[in-house]
Amino acid sequence: MNKPPKTKAPPPVGRLGTFAGVFTxxxxxxLGIILFLRLGYVVGSAGLARGLLIIALANTISVLTSISLSAVATNLKVRGGGxxxxxxRTLGLEFGGSIGLVLFLAQSVSIAFYSIGFAEAVAAFFPGLPPLAVQLIAAGAVAFLFIFAWQGADWATRFQFGVMALLVAALVSFFIGGIRNWDSALLAANWAAPENGVPFWLLFAIFFPAVTGFTQGVSMSxxxxxxxxSIPAGTFMAVGISIVVYFAVAVLFSxxxxxxxxxxxxxAMKRVSAVGFFIDAGVIAATLSSAMASFMGAPRILQSLAADRIFSVLTPFATVSQPSANPRRGVLLSAGIAFATIALGQLNLVASVVSMFFLISYGLLNYATYxxxxxxxxxxxxxxxxxxPPLSLLGFIICLGAMLAxxxxxxxxxxxxxxxxxxYLKRTAGPARWADSARSHHLQQVRQHLLAAGEDPEHARDWRPQLLVFTHDSERRTALLTFSSWIEGGSGFTEAVQIVEGDGAAVRKARAAAHQALAEAIVRGGHPMFPLTVCATDATQAMGLLIQSSGIGPLRPNxxxxxWMGDAAKPFPGVSPYHYVKNLRLIFRQGKNLVILRMDAESWNRVQAAPRAERRIDVWWQGDATSRLMLLLAHLMTRKEPWDKSTIRVLTQGDGQRIEAERAILEKNLADIRIDADACIVADFDADTIVAQSAAATFVFLPMKIQENRIVDPTGNSFxxxxxxxxxSAVVMAAEDLDLDAAPEEGLAAQIAGAxxxxxxxxxxAEAAQKVAAEKKEVLEKLSRQLAVLEEQGVDGVVPLDSRSALTQERDSAASAxxxxxxxxxxxxxxxxxAEKTVDGLTPGLKSEKDPSSG
Known part of the structure; x- marks a missing residue:
């Protein structure tokens, strides 16, 4: 007899439908052992009212999780693994691998759990059997179920159809007996909880395993x-029918x-039932069906987990048998775990933890959907x-609450x-073989945070190095990218740019190759930056556009x-020394700081070989904007390896008469801006002085200027x-002035607050003045009315002339006021x-609150 071929290829399209594959x-x-042997105890101990509440709360978890399950299942092309x-596929391989492994173990142990329940039910028919007999019967049940699991889903489904017939017969028998024995007065008496009853949450813990089977169909995905x-339809059919059954059985019990x-x-169910034999058969059928469902689900979880190659030791279990795609190696391992669990005989020690694994999986499923x-x-x-989404979040919270309770x-x-x-997986797992939702989550967070950052005014304390790095020179690219990652210091963003000159299909192809080379260089160095490659007929024009348009929102290159422009190396495509300086001037005029790295192979190798504890960074200080930028970049370098143990030395020119006083002033300035550095006073900034002082340093920052199309040092001479x-070395020219000791109350935010x-x-x-003006106007109108009345009386000769004159004078004074x-x-x-215009000018793009009385 030929053995069926083995394959690790993806399994073929399944054949099971909604009823056989999910609902059954x-x-x-x-409808398992809890229904037949524990529901009566729960209702009797809690009273009908609390018993119905326990059933409703437990099924709330199953309904909410079923909603989340249906949403994810209808958003993905679901494969094996449940x-x-x-x-x-939602939370990533770390969460998936964790829950997959523990669910496989939980389902495998559940085979033993349900088989022991079956054995105890059988042993009850034969009083006096030794305890070992229960273990032997349970092991026999596992061996019996193993045959169906080994043959595959079709055989297991046929077995489950037979079990379902027994369950239906048992429930019909119970309902007939319950209706015959119906007593309304007894129902009313059983409504309240008995005195000294069992605590609510203990009864909930006893009942909750009854609702943990609604995802068994998902394991057959x-x-x-x-x-x-099939998953949404079959799951909701099973959950809905089971809810009706549990509520009806609870009421009939009472x-x-x-x-x-x-x-x-x-x-108690056997006593109420019309035919007690069917209840015994139902108990046996319930335990075997639950064990069979676990026997089918556990190997499929293991096979999917192994196929994803998360745990290398599980890779052999990715194999399936054709044509049924049955994971027989997983079936063998699940059977082995079940036999071992039965042999240990300590099932109660792990049963509660197994229930928690199921509850965690439901909680994570809800959270994954949310x-x-x-x-x-x-x-x-x-x-x-x-x-x-709120329902999924609620399901997650209820699952956590149930675990604690x-x-x-x-x-x-x-x-x-x-x-x-x-x-363990976070540290050892390789790259994922699928796309999860983590990147979408990060992109959504980026969107929200960028919009929020754009609404707040800028402040000097928020300044971070946003770098635009031009990497045209491939031979010096590695050093430039490495240096850029140093001065970024883990606080800003870096975009590495490559400009490819030309136009047409050939240039576009060259651009793709250049972009790949740039991206590979970034990956090799492990640099936290993004590659950008553009085509342009004019490199200078493209560079100007890039400087103006790069970035998004508040994240703009600064x-x-x-x-450095060398004899053979060119930082920009096709430029002469003249155009090189012209480009630097263009960059500076666009308000961008300039940092130029000067190195050769020999000096770079010395830096790489320098011991971390012996490294020194020299900063040549002039007390201006460029000096502050250089000092901050040097400090950012020391935040990361390999510069985290380096020292910074700040060198500035003194007059030679008050060296100690000048050093004290510089040290105080360094203390005020909270940067640890050694102060050093030098005679001048002459080239020989710079070399004499900094030749032994590991890295040097120097200020520069652009004069008459030349890059010059602080003395106006060539470098x-x-x-x-x-x-x-890095030569630097700042286009913005950084306030290294800015207080929170300073800056634009303070100006806006003041305005x-x-x-x-x-x-x-204005409101007070308007109120006074209204009052004065009212007084004037009142006096005017009085005067009009007096003038009318004066016509008849009743009012004296002097009274009318006094009132007229008072009216005139009121009019003036x-x-x-x-x-x-x-x-x-x-x-x-x-003032309102001032506020609007300080907050462009934001509308200040308008005065309700205006306009």
Whole structure:
């Protein structure tokens, strides 16, 4: 007889449908031993009201997780592996590998758990059997189920159909007996919890394993013809029917037997049932069906985990048998774990931790769905329309709460094991073989943070080196990229740029090759930067556009890094020394700091060979913007290897008369800006002095200027007299002045706050002036009315002339006061408008709050 061929190729398309592949294994696991042997105890100990609450709370977890499960299953082309596949493809290989391994172990141990339950049910028919007999019967059950698991999903499905027939017969028998024995008065008496009853959460822990089987169908995902359709439909059918069954059975229990009888007799279902034999058959069928579902699920999780090559030791288990794609090696390992667990006879020690693994998997499945939805990725388009991210988050929180309520110690042990595997994979796992949601999450976070950063005003304390590095010279590219990563100091962003001159298809092809070479150089060096390669007919024009357009939002380049113009090496494509300096001037005029690296092979090798503890960075200080930039870049270098043990020396020119006083002043300045450095006073900045002082340094920062199209040192002379005799050096020219000791209350934010305060004060003054003007106007109108009345009376000769004259004078004074008040109100309003314009000018793009009284 020929053996079936083995293959590690992806399994063929499954043949199982919704009913056989998802609904049947799920419903058979849910309607298990808890239903037949423990539900009566839970209802009797808790009372019907609390019992229904326990059932509802436990099924809330299953419903919420089913919603998340359906969303992910309809958003991916689900392959084999069930929960492991869904979680790993969303949260990444570390979480996926952790949960996959522990779920495989949990399912394998569950085979033994359910088989021992079967053995105890069988042993009850034969009183007096020794304890060893239970283990032997359980081992026999595992061997019996192994035959079906070895043959594959089709054989297991046939077995499960037979088991389902027994379960249906058992439930029908119970419902008939329960309806016959219905007692409404007893139902009302059983509603409340009995005195000195069992604590609520202990009963919840006893019942909760009843709802842990709704993902058994998901474990068969690799054998399904249409997982995206079958998983949601089959899971919700199983969960919905099981909810109805559990609620109905609980009510019938309370209407047929008193709470005391239910809580003291695990065989209460048999007593209520019309035919007790069917309940015994149902118990046996329930335990075997649950064990069979675990026997089918565990090897498929292992096979999917092995196929992903996360754990190299598991690689042999990626093999499947054709044509059924049955993971027989995994079946063998699961059977071995089940036999070992039965032989140990300490199942209770691990049973609670196993339950926690299932609960963790449900929690992670909910979180993975919420995580995927929160990324706002355009690729997240689940066909399941009743999905809602808050529901997934709620499911995650309830799962965590249930773990703490059921057994904090077991929950902590399960989480610790999961975390240990996660950390192991984080350190040892290679690159993932699939795309998870982590990158979408990072991109969404980048979007949110960039928008938030763009709303806040800039401050000197926020300055970071945003580098634009021109890498045209391939021979010196490695050194330039390495130097750029040093001065970036782990705080900014770096974009490495390559310009390819020309136009047409050949140039576009050359650009692709140049980009690949640049990207490979970055990867080889492990540099935290991004490559950018562009084609242009004019390199200078392209460079100007890049300087203006690179970056996004508040992340714009503020510093350009290039190589020194050597005899044969060219930092920019096709430039002469004249055009090189012209390009540098263009960069500077665009407001970008200039940093030029000068090195040769010999000096660079000396830097690389210098011991970390003996390295020294010299900064030639003139007390200006360039000096502050150089000092900060030197400090950033010391934040990272290989410069973290280096010393910084700041050299500045003194007059030779007060060396100690000048050194003290420089040391105080260094202390104020919180940068550790040694102060050194030199006679001058002459080339010979620079070489004499810094020839023994490891790295040197020097200020530069551009004069008459030449790069000159602080003395106005060419660098040719100093740089060739120095170690690796960087010449720097700052286009912006950095405040290295900026206080939080200074800067644009403080200006905006001050202007806002002035605006508020101006508005209050304007409102007060308007109020006074209104009062004066009201007084004037009142006096005018009184005067009009007097004048009417004066016509009849009743009012004396002197009274009318006094009132007229008072009216005129009020008119003058009202006019002055009106002018003051107008001036106050103008000042408020000016203050508002000041605030608007300080916060471009932001609208200041408008005065409700204006316009």
């Amino acid at each position: 294994p799920s419903i058979l696991t849910i 929960d492991y596949y869904l979680i790993s 690799g054998d399904l013809a249409d997982p995206g359709k 209407a047929a037997m008193p709470n005391a009888g239910l809580s003291s007799d695990y065989g 995580f995927e939805a929160r990324t706002q990725s355009p690729s997240f388009r689940p066909r399941f329309k009743w999905f809602s 059921i057994d904090p110690k077991s929950g902590a042990a399960a989480i610790a094991l999961l975390f240990a595997v996660y950390q 510093t350009v890094v290039v190589n 040719e007299r100093s740089l060739p005799r120095l170690p690796v 806002s305060d002035d605006l508020e004060a101006a508005r209050k003054k 009202a006019e002055k008040a009106f002018r003051r109100a107008v001036k106050a309003r103008v000042k408020a408008d000016d």
